[in-house]
Amino acid sequence: MNTLRKITSYDAVAFYWCHGFTHMPRLATCSRMISRLGDGGLYLALGLSLAMFEVRDGEHFLLAGLLAFALELPLYLLLKNTIKRDRPCDRFDNFDAFIVPSDKFSFPSGHAAAAFVFATVLSHFYPSMLELSYSIAVLIGLSRVMLGVHYPTDIAAGAILGTSIATVALNVYAL
Template identity: 55%
Template sequence: MTRLERLTAADTRIFFWISGYRHRPLIGLTSRFCSRAGDGFLYAILGVLLALHEEALGWLFLQTGLLAYALELPAYLLLKNTIQRDRPCDRHQDFQALIRPSDRFSFPSGHAAAAFVFATLISVVYPDWTWLALGFAWAVGCSRVLLGVHYPSDILAGALLGSLMALLALWGQGLI
């Protein structure tokens, strides 16, 4: 067995272990809520509210966020359409996702990437909110595994991608 095959097998085992918890009523409901909250509208609303509430820092946050998402989205699409990893619900015939995925491929997770863009920006611009933002980002990522549309490594890759694109945007704005 090659290293990649062992990694894929471990990822699949962890996926099925986590998926065992998804049928608990509170977990399923919470996962759906977290996943929907990570669809993107919340980031836009919070960015605009911060820009309106805090003239200087809020506008800088919004501008940096727009730059970060402008970097993250093409990188995410390039990776997803180049790697073309099947989603767990498509690869395993006996497994049903709890939601309908927005596209065909799973690696990296776009929800995790977007959540970690936002969390990384918050942690630098508003450091007092770091733990809440990172907790939310991980909740969004974990919800995608619990819902059956991503493997754990998809979430880790999305987290890395989102964090790197946010750091690049922060660096471009002179904030780090």
């Protein structure tokens, strides 16, 4: 069995394990709310608010964040449209997602990538927010699995992508 098949097999098992819990309506509702945190509006609102009202680092946070997202988005789209991995809700006949996906392909997770970009940039400028920001990023990623639109490795890849791109952006911004 090659590596890709092993990963796909693991993903299917992990996906169905997670969905052993989704018979609970509250979990699906909670997952929808958490997932919405990663839609992007909150990132921009917080960035603009900090830029306007937090004198010391707010503007730097916003500019570094904008740079990070400007780097992350094209790379995420390139990967997603090159790899073209079907979403679990499209692949498994006996499964329906709890939401309508925003696009066709699943790898990597854009919600996870964006959440980890935000968590990395936020914790760089506001170290006291590290645990909270990464906890929320993890929850956003998990919510996407629970909603049936991503596999666990989509989330892991998004987390790696987001953290890496944010680190690059922070280093470029510091120049």
